[in-house]
Amino acid sequence: MLGALQLSLAQPPPGDPLAENLFPPELIMQNGEAISLTDEQRDFITTEMNKAQERFTAMHQKLQSEVEAAGALLKKARVDEAAAMAQFEKVLNQERDIKRAHLALVLAFKNRLSAEQQAKLQELKKQQLTGAAGRERGRPQLPQAIPQKMERVKAAVQKWQDEGRDPSQVGELMQGFEPLMKEGKFKEAEQLLDQALKILGGGEKK
Known part of the structure; x- marks a missing residue:
């Protein structure tokens, strides 16, 4: 639910x-026609993605387990430093394995593309970056109150969850937050945050 409060970066x-x-x-599949992607290339990418999905799901589940184990160690009043550091290494190793697997996958995809297809994709990426930059310049400035209210909503939701209360009503409300932010409708987004705070009892700070 809190994911609706986080703005993802559209560009690297x-x-x-x-x-x-x-x-x-x-990017490859969306521009398949533009780069003249062959049926063989398309089938290869689709097959490898389907095979990778289950593997990545298991890897992320293992990562979550390692993170939770680290959190349990850190919650103690007196932390066993050796155990905490060892568990942290497990988290880092699992993150590294996931990144390595992702890299291997996209390398395999790139090696299936011709030099001409790669050049066309680079051109398309530049066009996307240029278009995104132009849209960003035309966006209204983000009000300072929005990040502050986002943090208040997050804190209030966490408090509700800690108390065993159900914040799903706020979660449903916040589904509209990210689309408003992406469209630059900051006034409407702030009003939505105010509604969430009212539900959560956070109210308006005078």
């Missing part, structure tokens, strides 16, 4: 060699 950070030189499968 500048200077990222992986993002600059590799192509996510979504």
Whole structure:
């Protein structure tokens, strides 16, 4: 539910060699016609994605278990430093395994593409970045109150959950938050946050 409060970055950070030189499968498939993707290439990507989905699900579940185990150690009044560090290493190792598996997958996809297809995808990526930058320049400035109210909503939701109360009504309400933010409708987004705070008892700070 809290995921609705988090704005995902649509574009990778500048200077990222992986993002600059590799192509996510979504980009390849969405532009299949533009890059003249063959049936053999399309079938390969689809098959590998289906095979990877189950593997990545299991890997992320294992990561979540390791994170929860680390959290349990850190909750104690006196933390066993050796045990905590060892568990933290398990978390890092699992994250590394996931990243390595993702990298292997996109490398396999890139190697299936011709030089011409890769050049066309690079061109399409630049067009997307240029378009996104232009839209960003035309967006109204984000009011300072919105991040503050987001944090208050998150804290209030967490408090409800800790108390065993059901914040699903707020979750349903917040489904409309991210679309409003993406469209630059900050006034409407802030009003939605105010509604959530009213439900949660956070009210308006005078």
